[in-house]
Amino acid sequence: MPQCPVRRVIGIVGGLSPESTVVYYEHIIREYRRRFRDHSYPEIVIYSVNFQRFVDWMRREEWSHIAGALVEAVEKLYRAGADFALIASNTMHIVFDEVRRRSPIPLISIVEATADAVKRHGLRKVGLLGTLFTMTKNFYREGLARHGIEVIVPPPEDMELVDRVIFEELVNGVIKAESRKEYLRIIRGLREEGAQGVILGCTEIPMLVGPEDVDMPLFDTTRIHAERALAVALGEEDVQ
Incomplete structure (x- = not known):
């Protein structure tokens, strides 16, 4: 080397x-x-x-x-x-x-770097997980739209769950199997809505789920x- x-x-x-x-x-x-x-x-x-x-x-x-x-x-x-x-x-x-x-x-x-990574994979539609602010504000949607990539998010009740796990568990270093199970359910739902991959749009989420957990591209923004x-x-x- x-x-x-x-x-x-x-x-x-x-x-x-x-x-x-x-x-x-x-x-x-x-x-x-x-x-x-x-x-x-x-x-x-x-x-x-x-x-x-x-x-x-x-x-x-x-x-x-x-x-x-x-x-x-x-x-x-x-x-x-x-x-x-x-x-x-x-x-x-x-x-x-x-x-x-x-x-x-x-x-x-982080948005521009992630957009480049998604673009290299040739994907046109991706899901987004993150804090409630990240999922509901437009900065990721707009950033990826400039590259011709559509961003979708979970339904409101699942966004609340994702956010709660981040602030009550992950930022404190707490990892729970039940929360991992729920996140994987939500990821499956995004796939059913047409997502070709999922952006782990919170720097703590990769502590909970990773590529070994799903059979679709996950973009670890960290x-x-x-x-x-x-x-x-x-x-x-x-x-x-």
Whole structure:
């Protein structure tokens, strides 16, 4: 295997939740080890925010506060030496365009990275699981529509269940077999509605279900986002 020095410092806005932030770090390091034999691991700066503040703002739909806090977090990453950054959360991408506009460094979009992954698979219709905000807001639909991909979501009662499991279990590191069973039922329902694959549009969901659980493509947005970050750090890709 070749050796490859890392060129750019990765910044991660983490803590949204802490569980998925750990997974981001692990994905980046594991992917580097898979590809290279040396120990020139990526330099990574992580700023972990107060998750409760963001939960409270989300419940009140105070998105301007969220955008401002994310900009502050990115500025701290910049001052700590990050050359570019990512926000380790799907839901926070509701305000991604605003944060990107105000950011002192380039930002990698989880939606754009996921759209590219779905497009590479040649799919035209995919299901979406995530927080209630992610499933009901339009940022994923609009992002994938630009690539000619249709996004569908579960019925309202199933969206409530998906959201409840995320906030009551997954963000606290709790994994329940019954919740996995329910998620798989919901995924089957999306397939019956014509979905050719499913976006795991919450960075905690891959803790619960994975490719081994279903016989259709699952798009792990955490892994996709992390791998895009490594590619940018290596100079293989530019930030869009």
